[in-house]
Amino acid sequence: MALEDALWNGLVREILDRSHLWRPEDLAGIVDGAARRLGIGVTIYLVDHEQQFLRPLGVPGRPAQEPVPVDGADGGRAYIAVETVAAGDRWWSPIVNGTDRLGVIAYDLPPGAGGDEDGLVRRCEFVAGLIGHLVTTLNERGDHLRLVQRSRPMTPGAELLWQLLPPLTASVRDFTVAAVLEPSYDVGGDAYDYILDGRRPQFVVLDAAGRRLRAGLAAAVVLAGIRSTRRAGGDLLAQARAADAELLAQFPDARFATAVLAELDLDTGVLRYLNAGHPPPLVLREGKIVETLDGGRRLPLGIAEADPGTAYGEVRLRPGDRLVFYTDGVTEARDGAGEQFGAERLARLVEEQSAGGFPLSEALRRLARAVLDHQDGPPADDLTLLLVEWSAGAALRTVPPTSREDEQVE
Amino acid sequence: MTSEILSVSTREAADGVRVLALAGDVDHDSVPRVRDAVEAAWEDGRTRIVLDLTLVTFCDSAGLGLFVEAHRRAGAHGGWFRLAAPGGPVQYVLDATNLAHYLAVHPTVDDALTA
Numbered sequence: 346m347a348l349e350d351a352l353w354n355g356l357v358r359e360i361l362d363r364s365h366l367w368r369p370e371d372l373a374g375i376v377d378g379a380a381r382r383l384g385i386g387v388t389i390y391l392v393d394h395e396q397q398f399l400r401p402l403g404v405p406g407r408p409a410q411e412p413v414p415v416d417g418a419d420g421g422r423a424y425i426a427v428e429t430v431a432a433g434d435r436w437w438s439p440i441v442n443g444t445d446r447l448g449v450i451a452y453d454l455p456p457g458a459g460g461d462e463d464g465l466v467r468r469c470e471f472v473a474g475l476i477g478h479l480v481t482t483l484n485e486r487g488d489h490l491r492l493v494q495r496s497r498p499m500t501p502g503a504e505l506l507w508q509l510l511p512p513l514t515a516s517v518r519d520f521t522v523a524a525v526l527e528p529s530y531d532v533g534g535d536a537y538d539y540i541l542d543g544r545r546p547q548f549v550v551l552d553a554a555g556r557r558l559r560a561g562l563a564a565a566v567v568l569a570g571i572r573s574t575r576r577a578g579g580d581l582l583a584q585a586r587a588a589d590a591e592l593l594a595q596f597p598d599a600r601f602a603t604a605v606l607a608e609l610d611l612d613t614g615v616l617r618y619l620n621a622g623h624p625p626p627l628v629l630r631e632g633k634i635v636e637t638l639d640g641g642r643r644l645p646l647g648i649a650e651a652d653p654g655t656a657y658g659e660v661r662l663r664p665g666d667r668l669v670f671y672t673d674g675v676t677e678a679r680d681g682a683g684e685q686f687g688a689e690r691l692a693r694l695v696e697e698q699s700a701g702g703f704p705l706s707e708a709l710r711r712l713a714r715a716v717l718d719h720q721d722g723p724p725a726d727d728l729t730l731l732l733v734e735w736s737a738g739a740a741l742r743t744v745p746p747t748s749r750e751d752e753q754v755e
Numbered sequence: 756m757t758s759e760i761l762s763v764s765t766r767e768a769a770d771g772v773r774v775l776a777l778a779g780d781v782d783h784d785s786v787p788r789v790r791d792a793v794e795a796a797w798e799d800g801r802t803r804i805v806l807d808l809t810l811v812t813f814c815d816s817a818g819l820g821l822f823v824e825a826h827r828r829a830g831a832h833g834g835w836f837r838l839a840a841p842g843g844p845v846q847y848v849l850d851a852t853n854l855a856h857y858l859a860v861h862p863t864v865d866d867a868l869t870a
Contacts, residue, residue, distance in 0.1 A: 554816035556783055599824035601816075603852055622852035642853050648823060649857065673851075726815075 352383050353468050357475060364479055369489035373402035376476065386453035389476060390420060391494050392446060394529035396710050399424060399448055400493050413449075415710075423449045425707050428746045429466045434458070436465075438473040442481045444521065444743035445512035446706055450476060467747040474745065495530070502533040502557040509536060509568055514706040516740040517541045519611065519664075522548065523706040523743075524731040525713040527674075528724050534560025534602070535672050535727035538568055540575070544611045547575065550670040550731050551604035551646070552623065560727075563600045566591045567646055571606070581606045581619050582655055585646060592647025601647040605638075605670055609735070614662045621645050621653075624676060627692060628660065629667035632699050634692040636660060667734045669695050674728030681721040690719075695732075704742040705734050761785035763792045768868055773801035778810035781818035789818070793825050793836075802834025805867045809840040814848050826858050835859060839867035 359379040367375060373389050380387040388410055390399035399420050401410035413420040423430040423437035424446060430437045436452045450473045458465065484490050499507075506526075514523045524537045534553035540546060549571060553563035570591035571584045579587065585606055592600060605626055607618035618626070618638060622645035628636040643654025662668070671691065678686040694715055698708040709732050716728060734740075741749050761779035768774050773796040781789060789806075796804050804825065808814075822838060829836040837859040841849060849855040861867035 552816075554820045556817075599820045599827065601820065601823065603816075620853075622854065624851065644853050644857055648854070654853070 349464070353472075356380060356383060357472065360472075360475065360479070364482075367483070369483045369487040370403075372476075372479065372483055372490070373404045376472075377404045377407075380452075384455040384458075386451075388451040388453075389440070389448065389480075390451065391440075391448040391480065391490065392424060393494055393496050395496065395527070396525075398496070400496075402490075402493055420449045420451060425703065427704050427707075427743060429469055431462075431466075436469055438466075438469040439745055440473045440477045440480065441743075441745065442477040442512065444516040444706075444740075445477075445514045447477050447480055449473075470745040470747045474748065497530055499530045500533075500557060502559075502561040503530055505558060505561040505565060506532050506536060509565055511537075511539060514704075514743055515539065515541055516743045517546075518740060519737045520546070520609075520733060520735045521705050521740045521743050522546070522731065522733045523704075523709045524729065525709050526727065526729045527713055527717060528727070531557070531723075532561075532727050533557040534564050535674065535729040536564040536568060537670075537729055537731050538571065539731075545608055546611070546733075547581070547606070547608045548668075548670065548731065548733060549604060549606050550623070550672060550729055551602050552672040552674070552727070552729070553602040554600055559600070563592060563596060563602055563647070566595050567602050567604065581608055581617065581657070585619055585621060585643065585653070586650070588646040589648070589650055589653055593650060596647065599647070601645040603645045603672075607668075607670075609662065609668075609733070611735070614664070614735075616660050616662055616668070617641075617657045618659075619643055619654075620658060624671055624673055624688070626671075627669040627688075627695065628662065629669060629695055629699060630663060630665070632696050634696065662735060665734075665736045667695070667699060667732060670729075670731040670733075672727065672729045674724060674726035675716055675730060677726065678716050678720040678724065678728065680719050686716055686719050691716075702742075705732055705739055706743060708732070761788055763788055765792060765795070768805070770803075771801060772803045772805060772868060773799070774805045774807055774864065774868075776807035776809070780813040781811055781821075782813065782815045783817040786817045786821050790821055793821070797828075802829055802832050803836075804829065804834070805837050805839050805864060807839050807864050808842065808845050809864075811842060811845050814845045819848065819852060819854060822858055823854070837861055837867040837870065839864040 356379045363375045377387045389402045398412040400412045415421040419432040420437045427439045434454045438450050440448045538549040553560045567588045570587040574584045574587040603623040604621045605623045609616045619641045625637050625639045641658025676688050764776045775792050825836040839861045
């Protein structure tokens with residue numbers, strides 16, 4: 346046991362020592378080389394943007410591995426459930442950066458290594474967690490890891506937008522937020538934002554008019570205005586006014602954006618929100634849509650500096666509630682016969698998914714897939730879904746199991 | 756998605772008001788045609804414009820953007836830009852985006868001309 350710990354500590358030390366000077370393409374070989382000293386082979390897989398395939402990082406001197414589908418494979422199960430899956434001598438552990446799902450690691454264990462199973466799972470998930478943080482920092486150093494995560498090239502609009510957005514999933518002790526944005530390689534004007542600080546998290550979903558890079562630029566202006574004002578202590582009203590002013594200044598041709606800005610008070614459960622011409626968010630309680638948030642209405646962002654509307658919408662949530670934010674690309678997705686996906690179908694699917702017991706990020710991936718499957722051909726518009734669940738259980742489900750115990754003790 | 760081809764027909768009403776009647780989908784691809792017609796009205800010195808939406812089957816954010824732009828521009832020059840007779844789908848997006856009260860929307864072309 347002590348020897349095992351020393352060996353795994355050595356593995357971690359070697360990876361960290363090498364992490365100072367490495368290039369993005371060095372990651373896989375260095376981790377595999379360090380693990381070989383324990384007789385273990387390691388392959389790192391990163392999920393692609395559409396979350397359909399886990400794509401392997403090449404290791405020098407080894408034959409290339411095939412991508413692993415998220416649906417219907419052992420590696421995919423580890424990704425879906427955020428937990429280690431043992432398949433004979435090949436074990437799969439989820440790679441998360443905090444709670445953002447980045448991929449999986451395949452560990453090829455020496456025969457009989459699974460003796461102390463609990464201890465081994467813990468070590469596998471521990472190293473995978475470390476890799477999650479390292480992948481995130483390495484992504485800033487070059488293009489290699491980003492390219493592995495792509496099944497095709499990205500448009501300039503998508504390049505701009507993804508740089509602006511926070512991770513798809515983030516959790517703190519008593520709630521979790523997850524988002525999905527499609528079409529991943531060609532998004533333009535949809536965007537989201539959130540902050541998890543303190544007892545008053547905030548959420549934004551927006552849809553800038555127009556397409557591609559032009560729309561992306563407008564979305565960037567909105568996010569910049571909102572963030573600047575928020576970080577200077579401005580409330581939601583002030584944030585929306587800032588977005589109005591910045592859009593009007595930058596786009597005289599009426600490049601407006603619809604948006605919902607919301608703030609949840611975790612001590613009282615009161616959600617305050619503004620709706621700038623956007624589809625109304627939904628509240629899901631015990632598996633049923635119980636409320637459509639149609640208050641707080643004001644003009645879209647960037648229409649007028651005078652009298653855009655100043656009334657907040659307000660609703661009191663209960664612990665366990667889910668909030669569903671979406672853009673019209675979701676409800677207006679059309680099938681071959683021209684039938685729209687619609688708010689009712691969205692509500693029904695959200696209800697069905699909530700019964701699945703999946704991590705919120707996975708429930709959302711399935712929802713987005715249902716919309717895309719409904720769609721005849723490539724999406725005519727960007728679609729964004731953002732879910733918030735106010736519950737400690739939902740937060741824990743986004744954390745690998747062997748890290749959950751420490752979380753609960755706190 | 757198959758979109759209805761947009762047509763724009765132009766006529767003069769009394770008092771030098773330009774009426775632009777649209778038929779089909781107003782979207783990202785077709786909106787330049789509407790913009791051209793609005794520009795032509797401006798070039799002819801027509802700062803009071805009615806957009807007849809009776810036969811418009813769909814309107815996306817590009818169309819709304821043009822309405823806002825034309826509304827602002829007319830207002831700044833002492834004219835006006837009025838929307839007339841939006842059908843269900845167009846009224847829906849005007850309501851959903853809260854723009855129905857910002858833009859000048861009238862139930863019929865006659866109402867728009869005499870408002």
